[in-house]
Amino acid sequence: MSTTHGSTNVHDRAQHALADDFLRQAVHFTTDRLRYKKQAVTGEFGNWEAWRERGRQIRQHTIANLDYYLDLFTRNLEAHGAHVHFAATADDAIHALREIATAQNAKRIVKSKSMVTEEIHVNHHLEEMGIHVVETDLGEYIVQLSGETPSHIIIPAIHKNREQIRDLFEAAGGERLTTETRDLAAFARRTLRRAYLAADIGITGCNFGIAETGSIALFTNEGNADLVMNMPKTHIVFMGMERILPTMEDLEVFAHLLPKSATGQNVITYMSVITGPRRQHEADGARDMHVIILDNGRSRQLGDPDFQAVLHCIRCGACLNVCPVYRQIGGHAYGSVYPGPIGAVLSPLLNNGEQYQDLPYASSLCGACYEACPVKIPLHDMLVRERQRFVASGRVKPAERAAFQAFRQLFGKAGRYQTTIRIARRLQFPIAHDGYIRAKIGPLAGWTMSRDFPVLPKRTFRELWPELTRKGNGRG
Template sequence: MSTPHSSSNVHDRAQQALADDFLRKAVHFTTDRLRNKKQAVTGEFGNWEAWRERGQQIRQHTIAHLDYYLDQFARHLEAHGAHVHFAATGEEASYIVREIAAAKSAKRAVKSKSMVTEEIHLNHHLEEMGVQVVETDLGEYIIQLAGETPSHIIIPAIHKNREQIRDLFEAESGEQLTTETRDLAAFARRRLRQEYLTADIGITGCNFGIAETGSIALFTNEGNADLVMNMPKTHIVLMGMERVLPTMSDLEVFAHLLPKSATGQNVITYMSIVTGPRRDNEADGAEEMHVIILDNGRSRQLGDPDFQAILHCIRCGACLNVCPVYRQIGGHAYGSVYPGPIGAVLSPLLNDGETYQDLPYASSLCGACYEACPVKIPLHDMLVRERQRLVATGHVKPAEKAAFRAFRQVFGNAGRYQTTIRIARRLQFPLAHDGYIRAKIGPVAGWTTSRDFPALPKRTFRELWPELVRKGNGRG
């Protein structure tokens, strides 16, 4: 799959997104709606901060004892007849899925929405071996037809309008369709129902794995996950290693936190819990179940006081809906499966190399993401720490390094500071008008295009201070 923005630089991708008026309007409209619905439902629910605190406590405890709960989870899964696989990398997880598909001589697979499968590019790996993969979540189905990646964790097709969706459906089917939502949904329903009936494998993600029972909990609004894990004979679950909870009682807490934070729903439409494959006396369920527990860089955060809390994330997307950067540029500008504040922190942590090292700078550090997070992850603090680490390891532009060296030299000495201010006051004269610098020249252009740049005053506070002291003494 591709994204609409092909540049490898987040600044360039952001500039492309800012030039797309439809994208910006669509993202604004949807994130405003989600944010307002969340505020309404959490206000009505009451004691929201107490629920956030409880969610944070559960996640802190679980991640602090992750090895214990993963072992318990795996043992209970196997006791119920499931096959458990631990994958150190995305490549290993994809290989396990391919091996299962080959053993079943699979030709078709249906999937419910899963960010982990996006993370490891599972569809591409399966299609390479001749397995046709069909996304069954409506938003995922739309972007699959478009050949794109999700632009939002919860609403993957946030950047598409009904006309674009109709065109995609017509190109896929050859039918003439209207732009009415009910007609588009009806078309997708007809097409996808046939896929459930003919699929050899069903692939799902996992919102939460319950350690005490070995159960998989899936949250959906379309019910497609139920069909994906029950209709095909083989069910494959991919879950990040951090997505485990100790008990069913803990799941109750997140059954409130997740839907309210994600979409402003009081309750999720479908919360499906499956514990192992179908038993002899049961009418529903897959005959065989495989659960692949993925590391892929997650374990590197364990024990790190700066970043272990990133594993608390429950992938609700609430931080995207309040982020002033995401709301302007959308998800594809991040160039990562995980956009927004969570992606700006998580992507550099999970991936070695230079690819995502610029993402921590795609933030205003306003802290809105922390206020929105249902488990109180301090994403803004983590972004600062990531920037600090990048600078400490030499990931800084020479011009920026020189600028801060000069800044230190000037502001570290009172005499140099005063001299520099006097020189700057003279040099700014051709650029300053009505108390502001509005010239779009060199490095100041990015600032003056959208922000005020006050000119240096005729007298600084330091220069005024002796006079203020004399006047104050005179009054005394």
């Protein structure tokens, strides 16, 4: 099922989402719950701003020295017996995956939640090879069955209700189910257990790579990643090149920042740290471990004073939960695997061309995303800079360019401004009623449909000022 509704325009996709009452209610309900839980747990935790600042400092230092920490991480990984593959592009990453799967004669693969694999469409490429892939995160499993992409970074199936989930499970399993949580969970448990036991390869993402030890840290609430990386004989890790932390001590900071920001949990249910494949004396773990480190446009942000900080992101999803735009339209309206404020910034940066160039305009620039971000990424500033770059590139509609040129001419001089206001005051009366302009004409239609547009007052502040000054002096 398509999640973009046949449109490449975020405005059209947003209009479709706004007409979906269930979607809007579901997104509101879930994001409200996550926001309130975060407020409660961070308030009890104390010194939250100090923890945010420490997280920002760690990420800033790491990204500023990313080449050093990537090299150290790689050397330590290889010293523990893992194979490291650097992928400059999505095609390079898929090529490495294909080679590993072919060498293992893989027929079945299980995956835990990974935004990087969504970014490069890993499932699609594996299915082209005739390999059966099963997502084991419950939310990801649901959207996989529906043929959709995740609509939230942390809660992929935020837009689905119990009846829809039951129907998907019945179609997949050929058995009758109720909408009771215990029945749906039991079906998923039975199905996924069979997949774990049959899998040739397990694929995971990576929350953090620890440079000093060559370790991979994974955070989950279902424990599925532990089964994915331990039961199959081969474990493949997909990792964005920026997901590095220098030390285990730094991991402690993010063991607090990530779950509290993402789901309002005091601690994550499962935090698993693995260092290389199974050793001879160990009872479990994959015998073969591959780590595919992906660039795919990330390195273009290094050294860029405007956008390097976007690489600080830890994919907690907190910015989505507070964004007034995301909370109205959900994730699929963005047309990208990364929705919300982080997606509106990141997607145009990772993808050259015009495909995502309209996403920075899907924002109110209110700054709530910055206040929510556990590492203080100034996403609202970045959105403005991306708009500036878009305009500077010349990819602006002629009508929009003409409108702003006229605006500059009319409002660039005080005399022109005053004349324009006097003319507009006379012209507004045919479309004004009860003190508001409600006409849905041309560009006004999008504004007056959801906002109040007060009529121009009889006298402007500038015209009133001399009179106010005289009265003030008289009182003196």
